[in-house]
Every structure is written in structure tokens, then in C-alpha cells.
Amino acid sequence: MPLPDNGAPWPPRQWAPALAEMAVDDAWYSGDPKRLATVYRGQAQRSDGRRRLWGRDRTPVPGRRENRLHIPMPADVARKSASLLFGESPRLTVSDTTLQGRLDELLDEHADRVLLEAAEVSAALGGVYLVAAWDAEIGPRPLLTSVHADAALPEFRYGRMVAVTFWEELERTGATVLRRLERHERGRIEHGLYLGTPDNLGRTVPLTEHPTTAAVVDSLGPSGTVETGIGQLTAAYWPNIGPNRVHRGSPLGRSDLQGPARDLCDALDETWSSWMRDIRLARARLIVPAGYLRDRGPGQGAAFDEDREVWATLDIPPTEAGAGITMNQFAIRVEEHKATSDALVRQIVEAAGYSPSTFGLDGGPAATATEVEARAHDSMVTRKAKVRYASPALADITEALLQLDHALGFSTLTPERPAVAFGPAVAEDPTSTAQTLSLLAQAQAISTETKVRTVHPDWDADDVAAEVQRIHAETGQAVPDPAPDFVS
Template identity: 35%
Template sequence: MAIKPWPPDKDNWNRIYDKYAEWAAWYSGDPAELLDVYASRIAATKGTYNTIDYNTGYNSIHDSIGQFWAKDIQNQRKTMLHVPVAGDIAGVSADLLLSEPPDIKIPEAHEKTAKEGAKKTQDRLDEIIDEIDLYSRMLEGAETASPLGGFYAKVNWNPKFKPFPVISVAHADNAIPAFKWGFLTEVIFHKIIDIGSYDKVIRHLEIHRPGVIVNQLWKGKTGDLGQQVELSYHPATADTEEQVQTGLKGLACRYIPNKKPNRLWRDSDLGQSDLSGIEGLMDALDEVYTSWLRDVKLAKGRIIVPDYMLELDQETGKFNFDLDREIYESMNMGPVDPENSNQGITLSQFEIRAEEHQKTAYELLTQIYNNAGYSPASFGMNTEGGQIQTATEVKAREGKSFKTRNKKARYLQNGMEDILYILLQIDKIHFNSGIKPYRPQVILQDSIQTDPLEKSDSIEKLDRAAALTTDTKVRMLHPDWTEKQIKAEVTQIMKEQGMDVEPPEIRI
């Protein structure tokens, strides 16, 4: 279970963290995590009837007891199957955004008359990106943002540890932010660094405020912050400074939402989880697959024989019936009475309702993917095997997924540009790198690459129809270019084709 936070509006954050814990359990794919979440709700509402907890916003009796996992706790079922569909959604979300490393560049360093300072900044940025493996870190953030509604990217540094600043990822359920007008103004990052005996929990708090980072160490219990202790109390924070002056006007971190608006908490600036609203569907899917597996187990062929057909195993002392034995010794017994089933062998074989279960599961999966904002085809459903499709055909089939991807891409792109700009500023201030910080440009690669011949063919046909200007053709061919790059390319094309001429003189 996630720890309970400690800001002034604790009741509101309890409500948020309860949902974080639920979504994290579905994302984990671990049945034990789901049991833990729903068992705690059942225990909290035991002995109550139709009670609404105004701190969490849940009618716990209504929301939990009727669910499959909660019922399984009560009924003590032996067969409980979990389908990790939430993990699939998170994985596809990250793949659509970052199927390939993004193109990160300093625009000023790629101009024809680029200054040496801009080129030096580009080289330094490339070096740091390679050293910290930024692509893998952003993949982690993008995947966890899917179930938790967003993630945090923050800049940390220690010249004794690494000769460059590092971008690290913090998950949404390890942070307590404050926003104003949609902008992040302060955030508390909390992390459990040690759990000892008697429920002793050591937490490190990293508090980001404009121009300063405050580090604190607290000794408490699960769900209780406890009391503050010296940073030297634990080896993990022994070399950490209590206060670090960043030299920045703002924060050294950014919150990158999954997508907006947040339908569950419309009054917050938190991003929306892909799992919000589909918990019941995922719960029902687990119930269907569990029922299917139960049918399989019950349908195992069984042979029921009377006692006299059993042999005593001398080693185990148990009576067994050998199915593979071909020759039996003669038995001193009378004729078998057909009305007495105890005298003969009875075969037991139950039917497996495979088709009914498959159709129900298929419908539930379709609804889950659609409600999460994706096309079922992105998960291998409704696909025609063996056929090669163009990028246009793939995008048409998976149109809903790409619309969702484009919504998310804007938030991720802006967030990456912000945090990389902060990284360059920190690098100049604290590492004396001598570079001039420029704001980088981040271009997320399309997960489905369009065939260049297909694109050029479309442009050529429109050009023959006199339906395109040179400016539009350049924009179609290079959708990732900046306005400055597009204008420079248009000017160069017109010069090469003799279209850039001076207007004629008008003589009177």
C-alpha cells in the first residue's frame, strides 16, 4: 500500500493516494496487490451499511464488496486468475509515444550561420543525454504516467558523484505537488529508504521550492511520518546537503501529465489515468477468466470406482486405482447390479463453456481498450494476419490510439524541453561548463513511419493539380521543422528554381 501523505489538506490527498494505490495494484499485475487494496477497504467498512467516506470520496461498501476481488476474499475461493491488461495499456502507451529515441537538438546550432556557442551547447547536451540514458528514463516515466496520470522529471547533481547533472524520474505516488494556475509551484518528493523492525520506516523528503531544494530525513511508521532526524542518521543520505541553492528562479523539476482534463478530479491540475473508470471492467475480466479456468478444472475426466477396485500402496498406505494397468486378477464377486452404481466404474466429464467465456472476455477487452482511449487493433485484436499494410492503413485501423497518442505527446514534448533547459542551466551554474543555455527542441518520432515514396507521391500529385504552394510542400515533407527552418528552405528552393526574382520597376 502507498504511504499516507502529510500536507495540510491531508483528507484530499488521502482520497488521491487511495486511487493511486488501486491503479498501482492493477498496473503491477500482482494478485496479492489487488487483494491488499480491496481487503483494506472491506476491513475499513466492516460492520457499516451503505456508508460514504467523505475523506476518500468512496462508498466503500458499494465500490468494493461487489467486486470480484473483494468477493474472492470473502468467499475464500481457491482459483483466482488475474489478466494483466493494465500493464498492456501502459506498455502500448509508452511505445506509441517513444517507439524510437526522440530527436533532441538546439535549433540555433543547426542554422547555416550557427554560432560556435550554440554548437558547443549541442555537443554538451548530446554528451549528457548519452551518459544518463535519457531515452530509457523517459520510457519509464511515460509508462508509469499511464496508470498514475503523470510523472515528474527532476534535475539532481553532485559533482563528487558525476561530472554532470542528472535527470531522474519520480512516480506520481511518490510526490505531493502544489499548483497555481496550472503551473507547478512546489513539490515534496518522498521515498522510503529503509524499513526496520517494529514497523520502523525511514523516509527521505526532497522538497523543491523556487531556487532551493531542501532535504529531510524522517523516522516514523507506515502511514505516519514520525519525527525528523539528522541526514547522517542513515548512510543513504549521509552525504546529502540540507539545503541546495539551485541558482534558478523557478523549480528544478517538472510535472508531465499523462493527458488532460482529469475527469475524476476536475478541480485539480493532475493528469488523468488511463485506468480511471475501467477498474470495474478489468475486475469483470478477471472474473470471466477465473470462471473459464474453473470450468477447465471441473471438466477434467474422472473415474469413480468402488472400494474393492482399489489397491493398497505399501509405501504410502493409501488406496489407488491404476488407470494404465491392462491385466487384473480375478475377483471373487457376484454379478454386477446395474442399479447399484457402487459396483461398477462411473465416468465423470463436465462441459467447458469455452465459446461463451471467449465471447464475454473479447467484449470486455474491447470495452476496456476503447474506454482507455485506444483501438483494440493496437493490442492485436481485429487484425488480419499475414497482410502487409501501409502506414496510412495502419493509422486508419488504429486511429483512436493515435489520437490519444497525439494528446499525450504535446505534454511530454513540452515537459522534456523544459527539463532539458533546466539541466543546461544547472550545468552552467554548478559545473562551470562554459556553455550558454539554449532551450532545446524535442521532436517525438512517429511510431509508424510513413513510406517516403508514399509521401512524395501524394505531394507530387497535389503539385500537378496546382493545389500546393512551395511553403505547404515543405511543411508536408518536414512536419517536425521549426518555422525558421521552413522559411529558410522555401527561400532556398525558390532561389534554385529561379522563382526568387525582384519585382519589376514601375516607370511613369
């Protein structure tokens, strides 16, 4: 299926609801009050958006700042999700040791950063795309990149992605929009440049009309597309977690904010906005009679402090009883606001599938990794579920990287599909591990090899065997039995 025809509506009608949902999640994730206000004011005409804090019409008043306060809880949830998944880099392994060395080169520190950022975006928007690319100017190797879910139009068959079209808005001048489209199919990548409007794709223009697309012209084959030379898709969809509760049956993943979490985040912002309003209103102000103010002269009024510490004037003679300087200061409802805020944060965390202790809500003394996992049971369950969604995407895109590496002539090694293993979410305390191994050794219930594997779970069989030999040599266990063989 080729790129869209000229004059196609944009975005395509079948994807408009999902993209609108992502726009709301994106506004919360960004933490930008202007974007939140824009999203919810747009919903005010057709829903209860007007009742939300960010859906209320606040006409700007010159000299008055925005009094609504946003607490970046959605971004904190997405960040915590990414750190739970990639606190340690996942281990992708193949059977061939030479190929493993090449794979380690491809999945370097830059690829680790790509995966960490992709995990955070996936939690916020419901999914992300991992894409294999290459650029001769960067080096003789394929590159791991990512595309956010709100910039892609995937095509699924039986729950598996068979093609995807990415887009990027390159320029916007008034009502004119220049878009770049990049369609990935098995064996090829097609590029297109369209000049249209905000809600219409418009017409195709030559790729040479913009530097971004002009760079790929020399790579186009006879069919007008970039031939990848492999039978696998050069993009993989990584859903955050499923199912999508708003669009049931959709192959798209769901955001951590889907459902009541958004309403709770709005209530949290309203609570903090009210708290800050109490603080503003509680500033001490002085009420004085008019005679206490300095007269600026006829028609010039009376002078008062620029910080408005003198708030108002009363037309009362200063000699009258009770007419002196009066201080006015309201109470700040600290405990009420704090209790409400803490309860809302807890509900947001639990609605997203995490344990309150993961966000530091349940304090306590230092604990071992086992105790931490027990406290964070819900977070560990959610993490394990997300690992099941992330692993196939990581294996798919890594296999595509190895195939491209071979097809483009960067490597002569035969590619294979890697195995994916995620590290523990919480590192075990070395002291606790040592005590456990010591007790097992005293009970003669553990071998030296098992002890080495426990301490170094990332080592391969050769490294473990070499370490066991060194330990046996140092402890004298490698000395052969001096007694001759005895045959009865």
C-alpha cells in the same frame, strides 16, 4: 515553505484521497494478485469491494492454490501508451548549434530510457515527475531522472507547479518507519530525514543517520539546503492526460484506468478465472466401485492415484450391472468465455481512449501508415492530446538541465528553452513514400528540397542543402545553362 513539521500525519490529509486512488491504479498496474486483494479487501468495509473478484475473502487453504487469475491488461494499456508516445525519441532543439551538441549529449540513450519508462508509469498512475540531478562521481553533467506520482506531494499555483516534495521509505522495522524527504523549490533543494510510524511522519533526525542522506551533507549551503544556482524549479510535473474526473479541478492528471476501466478489468479477470475453472473441472475422472481399488490393509483404506484420476469410490459390487468404470468429464465453454473476454478487452481499450486495432483486435492485411492511422483514429487522437501534456514538462526539465549545466560549471554555453517535436506514431512505408514522391515529381509539383525533407524529416537545413547539391550534381541539374544571357 519548509519541510513538514515533526509529528505531521502521513500522508498529509489533503493528499490522502489522491494517493488512495493511485494505490488502486498501482495494484492493477503491478499485476500482483496479493496487492489487488489487499486493496479491495480494504475497501470491502466501506464500498462494494466485496462484490469484486479481488475483494472477496479467500481464506488460504493448505495445499490449494489461488484459483483467481489476473490478466495484465492494465499493464498492456500503459505499455502501449508509452510506445505510441516514444516509438521514436522526441526531438528537442535549440537555435545555437554548439548548444544543440551539448543538449544531445545530455539527452543520451539513458535519458531516452528514463522518458520511455516515465511515459508508462504516467499512463498507469496519472502522472510522473521529471527531475534534474547531478553527481560528481558519475560525471560532469546534470542527469535526467524520474519520480513516480505516488511518491510526491506537489504544490500548484494557477495550475503551475511551484514546489514539490518527494519522499522515499528507507527502512521499516515493525511500527517504525524511516523516511527521506526531498523538497524542490526555485533555487534550492532541501533534504530531511524523519523517524516515525506508518501514519505519522515523526521527528527529524540528522541526515548522517542513513547513507542515502549522508551523501548530500557536504553539498549543503549556509542555509542548510542545496543551492542550485538557477531560478527555475529542478523538477517538472508531467500529467498523463486531463482532466482528473474523480477529483475535478485537481491539477493532477488522470490514469488511463480511471473510471469504468478498473471494473472492466475485474470482470475480465473473473471471466478468465471462470474459464480456467471449466478447464480444471473438465479433467477426465474415473468413478469406480470399491472393489476395483487396492486395499492397503486393515485401517489403511484403499489406494488411488496421486493425480486423483480415480476420483471417488462407490459402495457397489463390481458384478452389478452398470457398476463398472465410469468416466466423468464436463464440457468447457470455450466460445462463451472467449466472446465475453474479447468484448471486455475491447471495452477496456475504448474506455482508455484507444482504438481496438491498436491492440490487434481488428485484424486485416498489411496497410500503409496512412491506413494504419485511419484504423487507429481514437489512438491517434489520444496520442496527440498526451503530447500536449508531455511537451511543456519536457521543455521545462530540459531547460533546467541546460541551466544547471551552466550554473555548476560543467558548460560555458548560454542556456535556452528548447523546442519539442514528437516523431510520428507510425512510420511511413518507404515504398509508399517513394511512389508518392515519384508521382509528384512527374507532375512537376515538388522540388528536390521538399523531397529530401520528406525522406529525412529529422535533418537540419544544412544537411538538406548538402543532400540537394549532391543530387543535383549526380543528375546533371547543377550544370549551368550554356546559353548566354539574352537581353531583348
